[in-house]
Amino acid sequence: MVNAAVFSVPLPEGVQLDGSDRELLEAIAQAIASLRHGPGRPFTDIVTMLEADGWEVRSRIGWIAEARRGTAHEKAVGNSRGEALRDLLDLTLLDTVEGCP
């Protein structure tokens, strides 16, 4: 790790962070770092270019859920992990089998 920032926030009384909370915090911090300071073209340039082309652009942090089995690959995006996983489940249920012609 090249640099690390340490900060603290007060927790409501009685709240204990568990593994999921820590994972979520880490994901948010990683997203902030990559969005604001990540390599490559600044995202604002891309938004400007798309808007100049007539697109109305929105981007936000979300969850990606992926499932792989053999050559099959399914991927779903959601505002929450639960939403992404629910959509992922729907995608896998759509083609559990190839079916007959």
Place this chain on the structure above:
Amino acid sequence: MSYGPEARQWYQQELLRLRDAGLLKEERFIHGTQGAEIEVEFPEGAPPRRVINLCANNYLGFSGHPAVVAAAHRGLDDRGYGMSSVRFICGTQDLHRELERRLTRFLQTEDTLLFPSCLDANAGVFEALLDERDVMIADRLVHASIVDGMRLCKATQDTYKHSDMAHLEEKLAEYKDKRFRMVITDGVFSMDGDTARLDEIVALAERYQAMVLLDDSHATGFMGETGRGTHELCGVLGKIDLITTTLGKALGGASGGCVSGRRELVAMCRQRARPYLFSNSLAPMIVAGAIEVLDLIEHDTSFRDRLMGNAAYWRGLLVSAGFDVKSGQSPIIPVMLYNAKLAQDIARELLDEGVYVVGFFFPVVPKGQARIRTQVSAGHEKRHLDRGIEAFAKVGEKHGVRGMGRKELVDAFGL
């Protein structure tokens, strides 16, 4: 060179993996026209053998019917070989519109749009009509082309357990805030040959203000008293919003498909369905052949009556011979064997005995559900089916599967 040794080796290994897993799809070469009895060359280079065909979608026997072939010849002579255009540029003949009108009348809908295939109709219809404000709720056993079409559409995708109306209702209630809800089902399911509970689906759709899309490819031309399809069988003629179906099965067996239904929905497909917009129009001879098929069946139920009689006769023969057969009333009659190798072995030996059938196993059907899917035709005569059951009985006897139900078969052969 972009296709270098590394890529070639990868594809070679993948093909070997498929072969070793028993998943390689092999073609058998038919010498002559499609029909109840055909000459089959298999493996490649072997002398052709005359066999009874029990695996075609040639439900009404029109693939080689003299009247249909003659009509296709007239279409070829009068209208040429091809259109060299998509429909909306310069690819529409009066015949195309005539066939659309005839299909509309036959299916008892409001309008129809032809596609190069039903796969294309299913690939285009959802994206043309729905967006992210909407939801598609499909039976989990719908045809692969519906799955592909749903994936191309930005509406929310969801499924309900196969023919489970309580689960469908749960899903319809869950999505009551969506702009449009569309329930999607096959009429006759190609894997098991069972029929959708369309009357109940329509009732639920009315209660929850949902549209219904029916893929009736394995039903158009013969299901229902006059062969209109599953919507006739279930008493919901005129209540299905969209029907997709094929000309590649009962209606001649060449190629082509359509979307038929509410006028505005069909009109929207004419504007936005990409397979319609970017594929050549159907060849004139196919259009002429399909019109002839409709001439033959629109006021004459003898073809579908013969088919349904054959289906009942064949089902009875299989049951009497002690095979485990899926229940149903369609001409798709699966003989359940559950074990993939057993299904493949029996299918191969049946070909040696002069009966052409194919074994289906995972991933085509669910794991532990291997079967031989048999399909009968109006073109079959009693002697074909009697010869067919002789072969089934002989091969079944050799493997000791006659009289066995699921438990016995699984105990004896495993899954």
